[in-house]
Structures are given as structure tokens and as C-alpha cells.
Amino acid sequence: MRKTLVFAVASAAAVGSLFAFSAPAQAASGSCPKESSTGIGFCLYYNSGQAGAYYRWSGNTGGVSNLAGLVYPNNGAGAGQAVKNNSASASYTMGGGCVCSGEYVRVFYNSGYLGNYDTVTSNTDKALVKTYNQNASWSAYSNL
Template sequence: MKKRIVGIAMAAAISGTVAASVPAAAATSGRCSEGYVCLYYNSGHAGAKAKISGNDRDLAGRKFDSSGAGSGTAVKNHAASAEFVLRGCSPSSCYARVYVNSGYLGNYDQVGANSWRNLADTYNNNASVQVFMPL
């Protein structure tokens, strides 16, 4: 009986370790609607959000339009995280890129379909969004 309890405890510890190694960015936040790229004012898909459908060559003029920290702030050069929701599409074949410069130029961060991530190369330095998906 004692061996069985130890075995169960070890299995639980191992499975807990495996579950903890799965990145939080592997799933959507539930805040972004189907078919949109959402940019968030804060890291961790927090704060106000801006919803973008399709490509946007220049984020100038867009504002974070939901409630939360950053609401009403210009999106250009103020986004800290991004999410892309497109059901039925794998992250390797469908993804969105957030670019440093307008016109889809310069460094970028890529977010796969049905996931989110904190921006690294474009953190608070973002100017355009481009969506890629198979024809």
C-alpha cells in the first residue's frame, strides 16, 4: 500500500512538472474575437485592447478601445502583447506579425493562430500588423 501511494505521488509530481512546462501563451485568452488580431496595452494580454481584422499597414489613428489600463491611448508604439484567433488553422500555417515599422517593415514578433504572446522585438515599438494564411 505504501509503495502505491508513493508511486501515485511521484506520478502526480511528474505530471505537475510536465503541465508547468507548457507555456501560458499556448492558448487564447478568450478576450479576442474569431478572425481578429488583438493588441493589448499591457503584457499578458492585459489592459485595454485593439481589435484588428486583417492587415493594417499603419497603426496610426487606432486607439485601444476597450476598458482597462491604456484605454483611449494610441495603439502605435504602445502595444505590449498580441493575440490571433482563427479557429481551424494551425499556428504553423496561420500567423500574424507585428512589425516595428509601418508598411510591414523591420523587425517583427510573430503570433500563431489561436495563441497569444508578449511582444519582444516590438514591445511598445509597433507600427503595422500583417496576417498570413494559406490560400
């Protein structure tokens, strides 16, 4: 029943965000696979060093204006915990493997893409510093 509830909350949040990201993958901790058809994946991790449970979005770039209601779905440390204000690191994967300065994600301190933020460039991992355990929204950007 709990898995169904977690999936329902995650699905509603993904649809409600009005962005073309799919629900999180149910996978082992410490690995953020990219979406096979688009080659794009963004993950927030419960622990530093891209470890522990993670929440993955895949598909076209977009964002989530409020992480409230999202829960880390997989088996690592932090599974079942809220994503909002509980993330220590992130990773952003783009197809093609380039580290493109014009493709990045910002993780924001406040909901609505406001406040201090950490920037995660394409195909990199990032320790959250300004938003460590104080993350409330994220948005993807492209200057290409």
C-alpha cells in the first residue's frame, strides 16, 4: 500500500508540475540513470557524494517549482524521506556526454525558483552547498 501511495504522490507531482518529466525510477541507491530515449536525467540525492536514496526526473528539460510531497522512493539511506529540504547532492546527465556550459540545472533554496541556488552543469555531479538540506525547487536552463 505504501509503494502505491508513494507512486501516486510522485505521479501527481510530476503531472502537476506542468513539465515533461517522468516519475522517479525505482532503482538501487547511488545510481542516477538517464532516460533512454532522451538521454536526460536529473537526480537529487539524500546524501553527499551522490549516495543514498535519490529522486530522478527524466525527459525534456523543465523543473519543479515546489518539491513538497515528493518522497525518496528507493532503498538507500533516506528512502521514504521527503525530497524537499533533505537533499545533499545532485547530478545532471545530458545525452552525448558533453559538459556544456549552456546546459545546467539550478537547485533553489525556496519554492518558486527563488532564493540562493546551486548550479549543476550538464554531465556533472555536484555537492549542494547553498541549498544543502534546504532545497525547495529546481529548474533546468539552456543558453545554447
